[in-house]
Amino acid sequence: MTLLIGCLALLVLSVVLLGVLRDLLYAAASLAAASVLLSIVLFQFGANIAAAFELSVCAGLITVLFVSTVSLTMDSDQKTEAKLPAVFLLPMLALFAGLAYFLVHWLAGALPTPATQVQALTFQEAFWGQRTTDILGQISLVLVGVFGLLAILRAKSTGRNHE
């Protein structure tokens, strides 16, 4: 429980940092940290497949794509984003906290008992026995990541576009 609360607190902190950091590279690192923490939270809840997916795709692949793209987009002295006016920060946080409180309360009352009891499967049983389609998807996602990175980091052609 302590680990869960700690992870949730750090998750909120990293998401807030993601919104206010002026350096896009640090923001991307903050996003990766948020994804890792979310993965831990998902593992704690027993959602192993979602956790593995979050860790491999969101924390890994998407972050690498972000960092590569940000590095390519701007010169090193330009890697700052416009500063979010500080005056909006507290009202926005209060608004989102209020919305989250309302949603959690509403969902707690609205969620019915599952019609079909979800079986408590081990990670191996679920991953290899029930979600083989997603394994195919995962393999292709890794391939997309590899080709995507190679494509983004390749040498740019100097050829003319037209004759």
Place this chain on the structure above:
Amino acid sequence: MEAYVGSILLLPLVGALVMPWVSKLGRRAADALAGAVGLAVLASCLALVPHAGTPATLQVLGTNFAVDGLSLLFLVVISVVGFFCTVYSIDYIGHYSGRAKFYALLMLLVFGLNGVVLVRDLFSLYVFLEVASISSYVLVAYNLEFDGIESALKYLLLSAVATGMILIAISLIFASTGTLSFAELKAVLSGGPNPLFLFAAALFFAGFGLKAAVVPFHAWLPDAHPSAPAPISAMLSGVVIKVAGVYALTRIFFGIYAAPSQVLKVFLVFGVASMAAGAILAYFQTDMKRMLAYSSISQIGYIMIGLGLGNWLGIVGALFHVVNHALFKSLLFLNSGAVQFRTGTRDIREMGGLENRMPITSVTSTFGTLSIAGIPPFNGFWSKLFIVLGALAAKNYVIAVLTVSFSIFTLGYFLLLQRRVFFGKLNERWRDIKEAPAAMSFSVICLAAGCLLVGVFFNQVLRGLIEPAARVLLGGN
């Protein structure tokens, strides 16, 4: 059938896997592999068309996939546009580096889209949607120019918001029902209205509406589509927004939620907004590809209207428009790519009189213009006619009048585009330019012929492809 479905799903994945090694044999080997994979997938899809009326569940590599009329319609659209975009790329992609990587990503995009239409489970749909989405982000940025990378980032960020909403909706559904299978969910959700399911429905609509670029979720599209290389613009406009948006919306709202009247009204309202806003914004554009991008938003509006009408004619019209829009919009994007390839600009104000220098591009572009405006006997006429007849059958005369009016408006701004680019006095800057290379011309000729032939033989297309798909939506299979 298993062999065909296996080919459709796995050939693009295997093609992407072996592409780095094959490309070492030379540029032509990479072109041949990409073309062969595209052709094999297209042939497999066409071989399935005679079985369109018989839904089948199939095992590929120990995994269940299912094909019904709706899946097959979208598979045909993906494979036709995918094949001609691949052929077009043989010449077009020459001025970019990394030919093999481009083909690999294009094949993975096709693989992801095919996966989306073949799975029968919400989470698997999400996984394959991500495969297609991540491939398309990279392909949008493929030119490594500032505008391409900026557009790709915008596309990625907005799509991430959409994905977040879709995932929350999937989580809520799974938490309350304990299943993600389409068939089981349909049985559970038919139990009656539930605020939680309605909340999930709103999230699904916003998430997939953003993927389909329905107004007001369209902000990413006018940047992403023009900045991408032309064959990718054609794939995005012709296929991706339909599979990631329209197909997912129909599969969920017709297949799982059984299309309640409130949902159909939402489809109608957002459809009209998209049709009108897209057309009006397209009129004011001076960038050729940006005009086409806004026009795609407008045409998605027609599809949403047809679905929102909820009757046989409306749904047949919407599904027919999915096929037709894929043909004529990919044709128009490929033509705009040919013009940019030769002139180096997308600015309509700098063009003029290109018809004598690029006659094939000019004639095929006229075919595309007449098709998108709904002029008989081109394909666009029939789908728009069915949508208007659907509106009249539903006694929704305002929608019928608006649909016809914006079709005329579409003809107006496309004729203006045609006149400014191809007709009139030749701009002296383009005195020495030539027609687009052979592979690019071949693709646009085939797509233009497709626009005409689908229009002339509309009855066969209707019976063989559209009606089985419409029966799935109305029967809710």
